[in-house]
Amino acid sequence: MYSIGQFAKKTGLTVRALRFYSEKGLLEPCFISDAGHRYYNDASIETIQKIVTLKYLDYSLEEIEEVLRNEEQQLIESLRFQKLQLEKKRNQIDRVIASLDQAIEIGKRSEVIDTTIFLSVIFNLLKEDEQMDYLKSIVPDELVERIYDFYGMNIIESNQKYIDLANRLKQAYIQPIQDENLKSLIEQLFSLIPQDMVVELAEVLKDYNDIQFDEWLFPTPFTKEEEEWLMSQVERFGVYGGVDDE
């Protein structure tokens, strides 16, 4: 017979955890003294080995209780199910890591450090699919796919350029620069998408006058004021008649 402390040492679990299992009925001590002290024996070891094993396999305590009660044989089925769950988790983590990789790569190449710009770029990476669906409800599917294909192939460079341009434009709003420089920046902004696609896009959007892209789905790093200023400059320089969104 072991006291709870001895048992904890032997199994590597904490006293608190053992008490918790005792409360939950997952592992009842073989004997409880009048003073309420818990004592365990070798049979307890067998049970707790099962518990530790299943915990390692990422079973919840509730699931473990079920396995311990059901001496039935769907254990292997249950293991298969468990594996599926873990694979889902892993795939999700892989997706997030991939996003982080892209973000880090983009960040490495820009000297810029503006959190707002940077996070809006990452947000766009994440919401790409939703953005496409949304755009397809307005613009012909084929055009949307063409644009995103192009974008996808230059995703790192596009975003790096975009970040730098956005940063300079925000600067230019605070501290005005020469017209020709400003015009050049705006032209570079539009050149992120090939000219023919921009023209085509402008063509389609002409039908909807004054269309507003969903400001949730298409974040820009610009404030409302900056954005209005930017649009006015675009019109002033007459670049492609006013198409703006990335």
Next chain:
Amino acid sequence: MYSIGQFAKKTGLTVRALRFYSEKGLLEPCFISDAGHRYYNDASIETIQKIVTLKYLDYSLEEIEEVLRNEEQQLIESLRFQKLQLEKKRNQIDRVIASLDQAIEIGKRSEVIDTTIFLSVIFNLLKEDEQMDYLKSIVPDELVERIYDFYGMNIIESNQKYIDLANRLKQAYIQPIQDENLKSLIEQLFSLIPQDMVVELAEVLKDYNDIQFDEWLFPTPFTKEEEEWLMSQVERFGVYGGVDDE
């Protein structure tokens, strides 16, 4: 200005979540009416996009708050750290999946369904490293490594055979079988490790009389009674003089 419900729809978050962020000071509404109703504007959208982005990247709300406060530039460093954390998580999941694979493979090949036997086998798989360390404190390192090398190369088959044998032996305890059959089972049990290693092991262990292996680290699917009975039979048949542990 959006009411909390409208804002929730726009952003895809729940009303409760928005209220929670409001409480935590993570995203304060731009305006709160006398009645206490929360209203949001486009500036709120910018903030919540950051929050959503960082949440996707597996930041905790506390970490997000830090990033939002610190307009400092360690964001990319922070992303790298975040990636490291996720890679650790993923590696752990990978290890567990590998264990599950082994377990499923072993389970598939045995017709046996005894949970106790099966889980003790998996536990042994998990604790292999600790077991080796423990054994090395008693038996020469080189012998331990030789045994585990052999075991590791036949891990699936060894365990499958072990499960079947353990199952039959447990049966034989309940319902006695012919001596020659029992002897055969016991011999098969010992043949799981090559004869020469068993002999060598017995040689070393002869010095310690009546050694007890840590019953936590080396679980057997047998009860104390079954185990004693098994040992007595081993001695009766004179198989290798009484070495038992797997």
Next chain:
DNA sequence: ATAATATCTACCGTTACGTCAGATGCAACT
């Protein structure tokens, strides 16, 4: 007998909200 250590039973805290209950508020319709 006394001191030191172990154990007990509570109860609160953690994360990021979900889920009520009961009280108001607001917009629309009669």
Next chain:
DNA sequence: AGTTGCATCTGACGTAACGGTAGATATTAT
């Protein structure tokens, strides 16, 4: 103006698996 119906509020409890503490009692060692 009154009523209906929906939106929103605060406040509280629940989640999973314990960790940490306090104050009381038990066991063990000296």
